[in-house]
Amino acid sequence: MTVSLDQLRRCHVAVDLGAARTRVFIKGSGLVVDEPSVVAVNTRTGSLIAVGEFAEKMTGRTPEYIRVxxxxxxxxVVDVELAQRMLRGLLGEKLRRQLRRKPLLRAAACTPHDSDPLAQRATVETMVGLGARRVELVDTLIAAAVGCGLPVEQPTASMIMVCGAATTQIAVLSLGSIVTAERIPVGGNAIDHAVIQYLRHQHELMLPSQAVRPLQLALHGTGLEPTGPTATEIHGRDVATGLARSVLVDTAAIRQAIHTPLTAVLDGIGKVLRDCPPDLVADLADGGITMVGGFARLPGLDQLLRNATTMPVRIAERPEYCAVLGLGEMLEGHVQPLTLNPLAEAE
Incomplete structure (x- = not known):
């Protein structure tokens, strides 16, 4: 982290390309873009129809010649060209004109922990399509830790859990670097899928694609804890007849369906703690785990982790924005590297 801080201070724009949402931070302007990572394309002409919020609303409602x-x-990034067009569309002409005024535009972007070189290259090419002459890649775990105020540059342990839409990343940080980390292919989408599969197998009910997250919120107003209403009425489509139908769903059974994918997250936390040096584990007994990301807001998830680890667990103040705001802090020069030899400087 101390090696690249000087280079990050020279960057003009920071981008967090997430599976669910894309966020853009411009130096001096703050967070300027926070939109879903979705594009709608006309397959006949290849033209871009919509990006962001409007494109997401089109999911499952388009004719055959429009692809969302x-x-x-x-x-x-799995489609570099589409990602470039999406970024340009989300920024808009006014912001793009502002960035084009920079003769040597530098950009910073988040990358998942332990991402392979091809994935890193795809991210770089996406930023180059935005006009960047140089691209700095920052591990999402470090950016999120800075964004939620953890003292990552100090010689004490900080444990962070980035709960994304497609993956969950867990790490222990110290002295500005990752000591041990684990990336698990379970996130908010896996929770959605568990709810969908339960309703399909147990009640033969199909849900609209945009109804899953509101369903979670309705069912889990009290989270993973067995309190609140015992049943909830859900509207969907019958698998056999295709007709609209309503069923009364047992909330306890839904909670049980959600617990299944969460066991992988608990296993990942256990592996990180087992690989961590004992001195740092002792620090974590006081500092505990900090949760960031949109999936961190699942009610009752923090209590589940407390019960499983017997460690303090807290949710960051603005968990969805921690990664991009952490990059912004580095761009603005608010993060100072630790002085490793203060006595030498005093002389």
Whole structure:
């Protein structure tokens, strides 16, 4: 982290390309873009019809010649051209004109922990399509830790859990670097899928694609804890007849369906703690785990982790924005590297 801080201070724009949402931070202007990572394309002409919020509303409602796509999966760009067009569309002409005034535009972008060189290259090419002459890649775990105020540059342990849409990343940080980390292919989408599969198998009910997240919120107003209403009425489509139908769903059974994918997250936390040096584990007994990302807001998830780890667990103040705001802090020069030899400087 101390090596690249000087280079990050020279950057003009920071981008967090997430599977669910894309966020852009411009130096001096702050957070300027926070939109879903979705594009709608006319397959006959190849033209871009919509990006962001409007494109997401079109999901499942388009004729056959309009394709709604997500060019980013699990924090990795899977379609560079579409990602470039999406970024340009989200920024708009006014912001793009502002960036074009920079003769040597430098950009910073988040990348998932332990991403392979091809994934990193795809991210760089996406930023180059935005006009960047140089691209700095920052591990999402470090950016998110800075964004939520953890003392990552100090010689003490800080444990962070980035709960994304497609993946969950867990790490222990110290002295500005990652000591041990784990990336698990379970995120908010896996929770959605668990709810969908339960309703399909147990009640033969199909849900609209945009109804899953509101369904989660309705069912889990009290989270993973067995309190609140015992049943909820859900509207969907019958698998056999295709007709609209309503069923009364047992909330306890839904909670049980959601617990299944969360066991992988608990296993990942256990592996990180087992690989961590004992001195740092002792620090974590006081500092605990900090949760960031949109999936962190699942009610009751923090209590589940407390019960499983017997460690303090807290949710960051603005968990969805921690990664991009952390990059912004580095761009603005608010993060100072640790002085490793203060006595030498005093002389």
């Amino acid at each position: 796509a997500r060019p980013v999966t699990g924090g990795t």
